[in-house]
Amino acid sequence: MNIEEIQLVAFDLDGTLTQHKTALEPFNRAVLDALSRRYGLLMVGAGSCRRIFRQMDGYPIDIIGNYGMQYAVYDREQGQLRMKEDAAVPIDKESVAARVERLREQTGCTQFAGDGVEFHQSGAFTFPLLGTKARQEDKLSFDPDRRKRREIYPLVAQAFPEYNVFVGGSSSFDAAPKPFDKLYALSRLCRERGLPHSSVVFVGDDYGQGGNDESVYRSDFPFLCVDDYRNLGQVTAALWK
Numbered sequence: 001m002n003i004e005e006i007q008l009v010a011f012d013l014d015g016t017l018t019q020h021k022t023a024l025e026p027f028n029r030a031v032l033d034a035l036s037r038r039y040g041l042l043m044v045g046a047g048s049c050r051r052i053f054r055q056m057d058g059y060p061i062d063i064i065g066n067y068g069m070q071y072a073v074y075d076r077e078q079g080q081l082r083m084k085e086d087a088a089v090p091i092d093k094e095s096v097a098a099r100v101e102r103l104r105e106q107t108g109c110t111q112f113a114g115d116g117v118e119f120h121q122s123g124a125f126t127f128p129l130l131g132t133k134a135r136q137e138d139k140l141s142f143d144p145d146r147r148k149r150r151e152i153y154p155l156v157a158q159a160f161p162e163y164n165v166f167v168g169g170s171s172s173f174d175a176a177p178k179p180f181d182k183l184y185a186l187s188r189l190c191r192e193r194g195l196p197h198s199s200v201v202f203v204g205d206d207y208g209q210g211g212n213d214e215s216v217y218r219s220d221f222p223f224l225c226v227d228d229y230r231n232l233g234q235v236t237a238a239l240w241k
Contacts, residue, residue, distance in 0.1 A: 046067060064186070139171040142171040153209060163177055164215075203224045
């Protein structure tokens with residue numbers, strides 16, 4: 001990575017800037033503030049733009065959501081997001097639910113709280129191994145190193161060939177209709193803005209097998225690996241100190 005070429009710093013959210021589904025803490029907000037004085041900032045997330053914006057307590061940043069199916073820019077005059085794109089792809093819920101049920105039987109994940117699959121308006125879906133109503137503490141302790149989900153990831157990906165499947169959140173799998181993933185989203189934005197990949201650095205934590213940052217990690221984009229969101233300042237220090 002040539003720091004002098006960098007124009008834009010793009011981020012994952014959960015595990016990179018925050019704990020999973022928790023608010024942006026002051027120490028990482030300060031890191032973003034420092035970076036924003038030198039570079040453009042961008043979120044590239046798995047969740048919706050508005051969910052990401054709420055979790056970041058309204059931080060002034062442009063957001064790509066749902067693996068590139070949504071795009072929103074921050075309106076500084078209004079102090080809020082302005083949606084520019086919000087795509088939706090049809091989904092065969094009956095087929096997806098049947099395949100999820102078979103996977104639960106194959107993997108032994110038959111005990112869960114709430115619904116066994118969560119459908120999103122975009123056409124993406126989440127396969128929550130513990131169910132949609134599982135307690136947050138149970139989800140966080142279920143698979144902290146992602147080992148359990150990586151063991152069965154090939155099986156889940158094979159069951160959904162028309163989707164890009166990711167080890168998502170703390171205890172689930174996410175699936176976005178192809179071709180949507182973070183690499184697709186970031187590459188498209190670069191084409192539209194006329195930016196070379198070398199001018200955009202991505203900061204993420206989920207870069208291992210099946211991770212939703214893996215596609216960017218294995219690409220030609222510069223990548224900074226965050227293994228603990230509390231160390232974001234240290235990982236990015238060369239960019240802003």
